[in-house]
Amino acid sequence: MSDAIEGVKPIRRKLASGAERVYYYHRATGHRLPDDPASPAFKAMLDRANREAASLLRPPRPSTRTIATLIRTYQSAPDWTKLAASTRETEQFNINAIEREFGDMPLAAVEQKGARAIFLEWRDELAEEHPRAADGKLVRLARILKFAFDREMIDKHPLATFRRVYGVDRSATLWLPEHFAALNAEARPEIRLAAFVALHTGQRRGDLIALRWGQYDGSAIRLTQSKTGAQVFIPCTKALRTALDELRALASAARLDVEMCPILLSPSGRPWTIEAFKTAWRRAFQRSGITADLHFHDIRGTAVTMLAEAGCTVPEIASITGHALESAQRIIDRYLARTNALAVSAIAKLEARLS
Incomplete structure (x- = not known):
């Protein structure tokens, strides 16, 4: 019977008493299965082992984590939800601007050399017309990235420190x-x-x-x-x-x-x-x-x-x-x-x- 079960390898062993016993192993994972192939426990463990084998063979999914998905995570955490309602309403404008500009940027790119320069240049362009508002957007982006850094979603925080442009003589x-x-x-x-x-x-x-x-x-x-x-x-x-x-x-x-x-x-x-x-x-x-x-x-x-x-x-x-x-x-x-x-x-x- 065991030889007809797909993915199961039967191993026959002779006991000291002279009797023969069959052990069942899942071929792909090596897990030992229950002794009775007709039992519900055997079927349940076989199904679980098959699922595990399928996940091992499946190619890893590419990372889909972007700044947009980070923002969703950030806004579901106390770092955001515990802010005053009036603060969240005001800061949502900054977050919308961040997502429009960088929403599809992979988090892996945030850690690369040059990311800091890209963020600062974006802020500086906005500061041509509205320096205080531009600083506000960069401050919110920095806090979102700190949230990701603290939770080990990124290994490098490119905006851990920066100078504000509002009130600074840019001449x-x-x-x-x-x-x-x-x-x-x-x-x-x-x-x-x-x-x-x-x-x-x-x-x-x-x-x-x-x-x-x-x-x-x-x-x-x-x-x-x-x-x-x-x-x-x-x-x-x-x-x-x-x-x-x-x-x-x-x-x-x-x-x-x-x-x-x-x-x-x-x-x-x-x-x-x-x-x-x-x-x-x-x-x-x-x-x-x-x-x-x-x-x-x-x-x-x-x-x-x-x-x-x-x-x-x-x-x-x-x-x-x-x-x-x-x-x-x-x-x-x-x-x-x-x-x-x-x-x-x-x-x-x-x-x-x-x-």
Whole structure:
């Protein structure tokens, strides 16, 4: 009978008395089964052993844990549920923003080098318009990641410490000529072009990546900013026109429908994705050896200060960059505060030298 049971191996042994006894073992797992194959206990243990064998043979399921699933876990724990109802209502806006931006990011990626830079850059982009709100979103993300770290869901907390931008003078993050020179010495042509176009237009990374040749008429660029919906008209500098005209001639020679082709392309000749551009930019910046705390979006603020230095009014600057008037004014004020402080320091040093 036992020989007919699939997956069961009978072992016959002769006892000291001379009698023969049969032992039953599950072939796949090696578990010993009850002595009576007709008993309910035998059937139950056989079924359990078969299920165990099937789970051992089944390939491991890929991890489906993402920041979105982490948020669900976090919001079911006392760390969230014990907060005041008014706090949860306010913080839900921050969590919604986090999930929109990073919801599909695997938790394994949170532990990788570069994750911290991605989180900080996101915060800094938001801080262009609303620095306090941007800090609030990063603080909530940091608490969610601490929740995951404390429960050993991640082995590294990339936001264990960070500086807030609200109330901090960000004028020191201007891109100076020596910064661009260091970047251009190490970066690929595609990254150098992106930095050049950003400086000459004052636009955000996402809008530059989406920019098509049809939006450039040979003298100016027209676009609708994805973040604010603002429509901007950007007359091109002579240097920018020259660079774009040369590029469009090359694009026209290679493509039939150049008007719909992106101006900025990856090294493979394909449109950039945000993540691919972030990775390429981060690698170029690391190779450049720049030690200042600079990001791509800081080029936008640098463009504002350059226009101010050229004598442009705040409304003129905002019409080009798409900044709110108060945001453009804030950047200029911080820049002037910085340059005034440098001037005072310079005179003090001069007086000390002459005395």
